[in-house]
Amino acid sequence: MVRARVLLVEDSALVVGALRLLLEESGYSVTSAATVREAIDAAERDAPDVMLLDLTLRNESGLDVLASLAAAHRAPRVTIALTGHDEPAVREQCLRAGCRDVLIKPIQPMELPTQIATWLSDPAA
Amino acid sequence: MAHPYAHKLPLEERLAALQEQNLQLARELSELRNQEALKTQFLSNISHDLRTPLTAVITHAEILRDGILGTVNERQRDSLSGIISGSRQLLNMVGEILTYARGAANQLTLTCSTFTIDALIEQVCAVNEPLIAKKGQTLAVDIEPGLPPLSADREQIAHVLANLLSNAIEFTPPGGRVWINASTGPLTERGSTILVEVGDTGIGIAVEHHELIFREFAQVDASASRSHHGTGLGLAIARKFVELHGGRIWVESTLGQGSRFYFTLPAGTPT
Numbered sequence: 001m002v003r004a005r006v007l008l009v010e011d012s013a014l015v016v017g018a019l020r021l022l023l024e025e026s027g028y029s030v031t032s033a034a035t036v037r038e039a040i041d042a043a044e045r046d047a048p049d050v051m052l053l054d055l056t057l058r059n060e061s062g063l064d065v066l067a068s069l070a071a072a073h074r075a076p077r078v079t080i081a082l083t084g085h086d087e088p089a090v091r092e093q094c095l096r097a098g099c100r101d102v103l104i105k106p107i108q109p110m111e112l113p114t115q116i117a118t119w120l121s122d123p124a125a
Numbered sequence: 126m127a128h129p130y131a132h133k134l135p136l137e138e139r140l141a142a143l144q145e146q147n148l149q150l151a152r153e154l155s156e157l158r159n160q161e162a163l164k165t166q167f168l169s170n171i172s173h174d175l176r177t178p179l180t181a182v183i184t185h186a187e188i189l190r191d192g193i194l195g196t197v198n199e200r201q202r203d204s205l206s207g208i209i210s211g212s213r214q215l216l217n218m219v220g221e222i223l224t225y226a227r228g229a230a231n232q233l234t235l236t237c238s239t240f241t242i243d244a245l246i247e248q249v250c251a252v253n254e255p256l257i258a259k260k261g262q263t264l265a266v267d268i269e270p271g272l273p274p275l276s277a278d279r280e281q282i283a284h285v286l287a288n289l290l291s292n293a294i295e296f297t298p299p300g301g302r303v304w305i306n307a308s309t310g311p312l313t314e315r316g317s318t319i320l321v322e323v324g325d326t327g328i329g330i331a332v333e334h335h336e337l338i339f340r341e342f343a344q345v346d347a348s349a350s351r352s353h354h355g356t357g358l359g360l361a362i363a364r365k366f367v368e369l370h371g372g373r374i375w376v377e378s379t380l381g382q383g384s385r386f387y388f389t390l391p392a393g394t395p396t
Contacts (some may be wrong), residue, residue, distance in 0.1 A: 012177045018184035025193045084173065086280065088236055105174055106216060109184040110191065 004092065004120055007048035008032040009039040009065060012059045019052070024112035028105060034039055039065040044074055050116050051076040053099070055083040055090070063097050078119045082107060162230070169226035175219045183212045186271065190210070223357045225227060228365045235278045235369055240321055242275060242307045243268050249286045250305070253294060261299045269308040272319055272364040281366040285374075288359045289323035289386045297327030310389040315371060317392045324385040330378040338376065339364045363388075 007022055010016050011034045020030045031046050033039035035057055043051065043065070055062040062081065069075045081094040084105045094102045100119055134347040164391040188194060190205040197205065227233050246266055257264045275282070286305075293303045303325045310318030330338060367388045378384035 012181070014178050014181035015184075018181040018188070020194065022184060022188050022369070025188070084176075086236060087234065106180045106220075110187050 003029040004050065004116070005029045005031070005046055005048040006116065007039065007042055007046065007051045009051060009057070009062055010034070010054040010082070019112070023110055023113060023116070028113070028116065036060045036062070036064045036068075040068050043069050043076065044072075047074070048076045049078065049120060051079045052112075053079055053081050053100055055081055055085075055094070066097050066099065078116075080115075080119070102104065138164045149250065151275065153199065165226050165229045168222055169230065172223040172226060176223070179212055179216050179219065180375060183209055183216065218356045221356045221362060224362050225356075225358045228362065230387065233365065233369060236280070237276050238279055238372035239274050239276050240279055242272060242321065245279065245283055245286060246305055246307065246321075249283060249290055252287065253290050256291075256294055257303065258299075260294060260301075262297060263302050265302065265304040267304065267306045272307060272309065273317070275319065275390055276393055277370055277390055278366070281369070285363040285366050285388060286321070286323070288363050289388075292359065293323055293327065293384070293386075297325040301326040310392075313389075313391070315391055318372065318389040319392050320387060320389050322385055322387050324383065326383040329380045329382045329384055331380045332378075335376050339374070 004027075006028045008016050008019055008023075008030060010019070010032065013034075016032045016034075020032065023030050030040050031048065033042045039051075039053075039057075039062075042048075043117040051066075053062045053065060066075060066079055076100060079099045082104045082105060083090055083094075083102060086104045090100045166392065186205050186208040189197060189365070190202055190209065250264060250266060254264070290305065291304070297303055304323075306322040306324070308320050308322075310320030312318070328382040339360050342357045364374050367390070371391050372389045374386070376384055376386050
């Protein structure tokens with residue numbers, strides 16, 4: 001069975017390091033990107049099944065990644081937004097942009113491998 | 126003979142001096158306000174930035190503890206659990222500072238949903254049950270049947286309840302009693318309310334400290350050798366959250382005879 005591909009779009013190398021270890025050990029193939037440009041390139045190159053998208057990337061908006069990929073019909077099957085702002089307006093904006101779900105930071109990383117499997121097994125994906 | 130207007134000169138001079146002083150004070154006030162805003166912004170940024178590496182520390186420790194990278198023995202697991210609980214405590218404190226900074230900058234908003242107080246009490250009790258059992262305390266819950274649902278920010282009210290319950294557990298000796306009651310509150314001009322009580326048979330709070338404990342950064346024992354640690358923000362944040370909903374929070378307690386914390390929330394949709 002081909003391993004599901006996860007793209008981590010996150011500008012903290014520390015967080016990427018921890019999540020990569022966890023997801024790889026859980027059987028996923030993981031790539032990461034720290035900027036909007038890197039994320040678009042990685043998504044076009046690797047065609048990830050799942051993109052975990054931090055909304056705040058230094059001075060850029062993570063949603064720009066999704067908008068650009070969606071315009072080129074290259075959006076991953078599932079995109080999950082990660083944000084520190086638990087606000088309905090942010091959530092709505094993410095869902096409108098095509099995110100499947102929004103996780104509020106600090107997230108519960110140990111639940112991620114199972115959550116990803118659930119998102120991927122959802123027929124709506 | 127003195128000049129007829131001589132007495133006016135000092136008066137005009139004094140007026141001018143006062144005006145100059147007023148300007149100076151206004152400048153200083155504005156400068157202090159700017160510094161206060163900068164400090165709040167700094168607190169907000171630093172606490173936000175502290176959370177990121179802390180989250181990474183916790184994740185790495187959890188990966189090891191759960192045996193994802195290979196089997197760990199019991200003593201190794203205990204040690205890792207120590208890292209995780211210490212880091213979680215730190216993460217909670219950082220979270221409190223962030224909430225405080227957002228509150229000080231008037232950046233706190235309500236995200237309301239409809240829920241019953243029963244469900245929320247059950248959720249908060251479930252999280253604290255292991256700690257209650259560890260301290261050999263008993264926890265009793267009494268909810269008046271038929272209370273109307275709340276339309277409130279569930280996360281904020283859960284935070285208030287969790288804070289009061291964890292204080293009750295912390296400041297009550299082993300074997301003591303802790304309870305949560307919910308009932309119909311007093312009728313206010315804005316309508317009916319729900320009254321929640323979190324009580325304990327613990328060390329209690331002296332009357333002169335009943336207001337102090339709700340102030341930011343205040344702790345009854347602020348000395349370096351104090352036995353209870355924390356940011357001193359928990360109750361200040363609880364008060365902020367309750368007041369954002371249009372409710373009230375207060376304490377009734379006598380030193381050595383336990384404490385009863387109360388808060389009210391408007392039933393139904395906040396206006």
